Amino acid sequence: MGIYVGAALGVLGLIVGYAFSDGRAFWNFLGQTIWNPSSSFVLIAVPLFLLMGEILLRAGLSDRLYRTLNVWLSRVPGGLLHTNIASSAVFSAISGSSVATAATMGSVALPFFKGRAYDPKMVLGSLAAGGALGNLIPPGITFIIYGLITETSVGALYNAAVGPSILVVVLFTLVILLKARTAAPRDPDAPRYSMREKMMSLVDLAPTALLIFIVLGTIYGGLATPTESAALGVVASIVLAGLGGKLSWKMLNDSAEATARNTAMIGLILFGAYVLNFVFTNLGVPQALAKLVSEMPLPPWAIMLMIIGFYLALGTFMEGFSMIVTTIPVIFPVVVALGYDPIWFGVIVTMLVEIALISPPDGTVLYVLQGMRKDGGPISDVFSGVMPFMIVYIAAIGILMYWPGIALWLPSVLK
Numbered sequence: 001m002g003i004y005v006g007a008a009l010g011v012l013g014l015i016v017g018y019a020f021s022d023g024r025a026f027w028n029f030l031g032q033t034i035w036n037p038s039s040s041f042v043l044i045a046v047p048l049f050l051l052m053g054e055i056l057l058r059a060g061l062s063d064r065l066y067r068t069l070n071v072w073l074s075r076v077p078g079g080l081l082h083t084n085i086a087s088s089a090v091f092s093a094i095s096g097s098s099v100a101t102a103a104t105m106g107s108v109a110l111p112f113f114k115g116r117a118y119d120p121k122m123v124l125g126s127l128a129a130g131g132a133l134g135n136l137i138p139p140g141i142t143f144i145i146y147g148l149i150t151e152t153s154v155g156a157l158y159n160a161a162v163g164p165s166i167l168v169v170v171l172f173t174l175v176i177l178l179k180a181r182t183a184a185p186r187d188p189d190a191p192r193y194s195m196r197e198k199m200m201s202l203v204d205l206a207p208t209a210l211l212i213f214i215v216l217g218t219i220y221g222g223l224a225t226p227t228e229s230a231a232l233g234v235v236a237s238i239v240l241a242g243l244g245g246k247l248s249w250k251m252l253n254d255s256a257e258a259t260a261r262n263t264a265m266i267g268l269i270l271f272g273a274y275v276l277n278f279v280f281t282n283l284g285v286p287q288a289l290a291k292l293v294s295e296m297p298l299p300p301w302a303i304m305l306m307i308i309g310f311y312l313a314l315g316t317f318m319e320g321f322s323m324i325v326t327t328i329p330v331i332f333p334v335v336v337a338l339g340y341d342p343i344w345f346g347v348i349v350t351m352l353v354e355i356a357l358i359s360p361p362d363g364t365v366l367y368v369l370q371g372m373r374k375d376g377g378p379i380s381d382v383f384s385g386v387m388p389f390m391i392v393y394i395a396a397i398g399i400l401m402y403w404p405g406i407a408l409w410l411p412s413v414l415k
Helices: 005-019 024-038 042-059 061-073 080-095 098-113 120-131 141-150 154-183 195-220 226-243 249-283 285-294 300-314 320-337 342-357 364-372 380-402 405-413
Strands: none
Touching: 005 249, 005 320, 024 249, 042 061, 042 080, 042 098, 042 141, 042 195, 042 226, 042 249, 061 080, 061 098, 061 195, 061 226, 080 098, 080 120, 080 154, 080 195, 098 120, 098 342, 098 364, 120 154, 120 364, 120 380, 141 154, 141 320, 141 342, 154 195, 154 226, 154 342, 154 380, 154 405, 195 226, 249 285, 249 320, 300 320, 300 342, 300 380, 320 342, 342 380, 342 405, 364 380, 380 405
């Protein structure tokens, strides 16, 4: 119907709440229901990570990152396609957003492929797959939202995401290697670099490495919360932009405006979802559903497969962030009742959100990349190009179901 997601959630919550209450209890708690998430210290990390990504984009650090990795990977079978995945993975470690990662690395990478013998479908598919790493690799924003809704430790979720992130990157690399012969032949014009030149190129990685150390190092070292580390990252990105001669009032103003728009969008969706969730919880909907599902004559793994299938279907027509804030309050009690670890499920649902972002026909990342193309090609190129990566991403979820220790080992060690 064209109604904004936040408004649809909030209005539905108001209608249902008014219909099933005498008015007094519902209206008395409504303001507090919205105030709690809006004043959450954990949630402050979201606009801070968004602001850091906007500053980095305008400071040109993403371009330096891509050029450096290209020096090391251009002669590998698959060449620049590997650079797409590697640069997106590294940028994800300071971005926290899939759409921001895809938009940033897409704008940097696409000019490199002009006039080269690469299959455009694989080029766009690898960039979409790289963008899908944005929320999975810490400090992904989805983990913050999941932790806030389910009262799960964000730090533990970040620890749990390390193993699955490595697994997904390895699977993406294998896809490129398997298709390298036809989709990305070895480029005879790719320049050869001496080891000295390769080592010298690492200088351009220093700013990015410093930011990753500040953001993730302080979180994993127990020196700062995700919110505090995000604030440190913003300050560091401003300093790096100044050292690179890119800092100006206009740049900061543009970064702040873009951050404000994205934060407002996320905030409205979250507040609308909280109103609806508050009403559903008071009506006992999640509890009743959890009881119903847990008593079904099926083993827990079969029910979990049904939940994963539900998310995969939902992701074909619903935006990932909206999907998590509207479904987690209902699904989470079911998962806990089945005996699954909340941290493990946080990783699984984040991966499912990522798959939703690259799922035709409504994947946000796919349309972001299509909008950046200069050749006027059809969007079917993006759809078909991302399919091999989406399939191995789903396979990664299957692997995590069989070996949950991939996600749970590091949090258990770092307790």
